[in-house]
Structures are given as C-alpha cells and as structure tokens.
Amino acid sequence: KAGVTQTPRYLIKTRGQQVTLSCSPISGHRSVSWYQQTPGQGLQFLFEYFSETQRNKGNFPGRFSGRQFSNSRSEMNVSTLELGDSALYLCASSNVHLGAEETQYFGPGTRLLVL
Amino acid sequence: KQEVTQIPAALSVPEGENLVLNCSFTDSAIYNLQWFRQDPGKGLTSLLLIQSSQREQTSGRLNASLDKSSGRSTLYIAASQPGDSATYLCAVSFTGNQFYFGTGTSLTVIP
Numbered sequence A: 001k002a003g004v005t006q007t008p009r010y011l012i013k014t015r016g017q018q019v020t021l022s023c024s025p026i027s028g029h030r031s032v033s034w035y036q037q038t039p040g041q042g043l044q045f046l047f048e049y050f051s052e053t054q055r056n057k058g059n060f061p062g063r064f065s066g067r068q069f070s071n072s073r074s075e076m077n078v079s080t081l082e083l084g085d086s087a088l089y090l091c092a093s094s095n096v097h098l099g100a101e102e103t104q105y106f107g108p109g110t111r112l113l114v115l
Numbered sequence B: 001k002q003e004v005t006q007i008p009a010a011l012s013v014p015e016g017e018n019l020v021l022n023c024s025f026t027d028s029a030i031y032n033l034q035w036f037r038q039d040p041g042k043g044l045t046s047l048l049l050i051q052s053s054q055r056e057q058t059s060g061r062l063n064a065s066l067d068k069s070s071g072r073s074t075l076y077i078a079a080s081q082p083g084d085s086a087t088y089l090c091a092v093s094f095t096g097n098q099f100y101f102g103t104g105t106s107l108t109v110i111p
Helices: none
Strands: A005-007 A010-013 A019-024 A031-038 A042-050 A053-057 A064-068 A074-078 A087-094 A110-114 B004-007 B010-014 B019-025 B032-038 B044-051 B056-059 B062-067 B072-077 B086-093 B099-101 B105-110
Touching (some): A005 A087, A019 A087, A031 B099, A074 A087, B004 B086, B019 B086, B019 B105, B032 B072, B044 B056
Parallel strands (some): B010 B105
Antiparallel strands (some): A005 A019, A031 A087, B019 B072, B032 B044, B086 B105
C-alpha cells in the first residue's frame, strides 16, 4: 500500500503570496489532518477533515484553510503569507474502525520558506 | 490549553541499554495517545497507539504504558540500538485526530 504523499516537497514564496499544499492519504483512509512544525513552536494542529467535512480546527488565523475532496485527497491553503509561516507542513491520514480512531500515518511533509 | 511535556529533552545511552522516555499531560480526559519517532528532515512514524480504555501496548522492543489518572505515559525501549537514534514524540488527543504534541526527546544511541 502506498503511503501518504505530499506535494510539493519544497516551496519558496515571498511575503503576501498565497500557497496551496496537497496531500494524498493512504487508500481507504477518510481522515486527513494537517500540522505545522517549527523549531520554536514544535508540532501544532491545523485542522482535520473527515469525509469532506472539517471535523476539528486548531488555533490558527483564517489565512489558513483547507478542504477535502470526495477521494479523500486534501489541500491546505495559506493566503497572504508571512515570514512566520515558514515551516514544515505535515499531513497525516488514518482510518476509523468500529468507531475508534486508528494509527495516524504521516507524509514526508512540505517545507515552505517565506522570504 | 493542553500541555504535553516530555522529559528528558535529550538522552544519550550506550548500545544495549534499556531506557524509558516520559510524557505527561495536563488533562486526564484523553481520547488516545500515540508515540512517534521522527528522523532528521523526515515525517513522523507512528510507534504505538494507546486507546483511552487501554493501559499499555507493545510492539517488538517497545512498550508504552498509559496512566490517565496521573496524566502520564512512558515509552520503554529494550536493548537499544544505534538505529533507534531519533526524536521521540508523544501526542494526546481529546477528540478525533486533533493531537497535541510534546516537544520530544532526542535520543542518541552510541555504538
């Protein structure tokens, strides 16, 4: 089974631009979560989508948004980029079995640098 | 705000030693807890998942325990190997897959 894939792997943008990151979950997984990882703040939860609906949302400004498609692929968008948005963005997918969440599988991440 | 603390922040041990990594969290009403490892420049690999109704999980040389009442989890690594060198992260969720991560323990196993 193919793992979680994220594209692109590396990205350089300038302040004020917007960016879209993509995540393809493991086949059959309906839950996709997004995290931001920085040296100062560590790993922080952005949001989770399940069956095309946002199920949970972290404490990030509205510039951060996401969506999930019917095939469970997910995108996240960051508008009006700031220098502080430079980070590794990680996507994770998981399944739900008998009502219980199962192990999360993470992708390799997209490293975003904002200049 | 949920706080997840991991002690120690860094650990260096000789190969073959057994070791324990600690994780504490402020709210005992967790949904589940996961231990991950992260290798430099890479994503996370899940090691063990403990549901709130469970007390421990084992996989090979790894054993993780959960004590919700005291807000603690431990990851036990038996007979450590150089390949175990990585950062180990503890994460707790209170609903669905919204995980709160600790800052990690950086482990170095010396051959």
